[in-house]
Amino acid sequence: MPELPEVETTRSGIAPNVEGRAVAEVVLRRRKLRYPVPRALLVELPGQVIEQVERRAKYLLLRSAAGTVLIHLGMSGSLRLMAAATPAEKHDHIDIVLDNGQALRLRDPRRFGAVLWLSGDPLQHRLLASLGPEPLSEGFDADYLYQRSRRRKQAVKQFIMDSHTVVGVGNIYASEALFRAGIRPQLAAGRLSRLRCEALVAAIKAVLGLAIEQGGTTLRDFVDGGGKPGYFKQRLQVYGRVGEPCLQCEKPIKQLRQGQRASYYCPACQR
Structure with a gap:
């Protein structure tokens, strides 16, 4: 399972290429992951600019003015940046296509990952609200x-x-x-x-x-x-x-x- 360092490595790898880019479309190939992918993601995310890519615990947060994409990589998932035209493979379930022709592609063979669309403060969502402090923060001493x-x-x-x-x-x-x-x-x-x-x-x-x-x-x-x-x-x-x-x-x-x-x-x- 990808742990905190793996998720942080993913965040730091994609952030410079994603922040400030507008979302052109969301391509959904399979809706049933750990939780059903909300249809609001397909409607509300396109046209939004990804303002910041953050991490909370093992969750990635892609923030925009309209809401936040919450991503969990599950047991064996990965989130990769590639050309949107790259042919999808069997376990490539979601593409977040950017305005420059690149896409964030979620690959999740076991389908234990999650992609959710959150309005309001994402840190108050039930998956995040009760979590302990970040281990590299000053609050963990x-x-x-x-x-x-x-x-x-x-x-x-x-x-x-x-x-x-x-x-x-x-x-x-x-x-x-x-x-x-x-x-x-x-x-x-x-x-x-x-x-x-x-x-x-x-x-x-x-x-x-x-x-x-x-x-x-x-x-x-x-x-x-x-x-x-x-x-x-x-x-x-x-x-x-x-x-x-x-x-x-x-x-x-x-x-x-x-x-x-x-x-x-x-x-x-x-x-």
């Missing part, structure tokens, strides 16, 4: 995480993956951040000291920042807005390395299951 974790028996890995705690810390990045912070994934969140919260916040910011810089994680078929794969997978320290030596102490990396997800950690470096 040690004080916040410490207060939020008090009396929580939930394992710390699941705690930081909860989008109500903080957005965008997916399975890969949670494992990597916990390794950097020296914290075992099964530790109860309520047992985090303020000092360990500082280390964990710093680790989350560092891991996500590096992933964005590297272009995301190459897993399955993720590509950025230009169709290029991400490269952060080359820098993973524990994720997917069960049985391999820890890069710090050379002890074998272990794996456990948490909430139907695989967690990877070093039993010597993390406690």
Whole structure:
């Protein structure tokens, strides 16, 4: 699934080519995605100028004066900029055609993605209103995480993956951040000291920042807005390395299951 760094990589890739451009038409090939694509999108978006491309959590927001296009890439979706005349393939469901002959094309093989048309403040939409702070924002700091974790028996890995705690810390990045912070994934969140919260916040910011810089994680078929794969997978320290030596102490990396997800950690470096 495209995570926050992958979505941010897509946003930064398409924004310079989309912002300030008018929408010529919307081509809809398949309406039934995660939610039905609203017909108002086909009527109200054409003629509008895309003023800004933003990201909130794993959602992309294409803002215009008339409303906002909210896009989620689902499990394996991608949003690419290409010539509108490029023949559509089987899983190319929607084109937002621009006035310069280019198009934003949503490809979504599993159809778990979403394209919605929102009026009013998009941040108050039900999909966004209850989300936690952005992990790279000033609002996500040690004080916040410490207060939020008090009396929580939930394992710390699941705690930081909860989008109500903080957005965008997916399975890969949670494992990597916990390794950097020296914290075992099964530790109860309520047992985090303020000092360990500082280390964990710093680790989350560092891991996500590096992933964005590297272009995301190459897993399955993720590509950025230009169709290029991400490269952060080359820098993973524990994720997917069960049985391999820890890069710090050379002890074998272990794996456990948490909430139907695989967690990877070093039993010597993390406690």
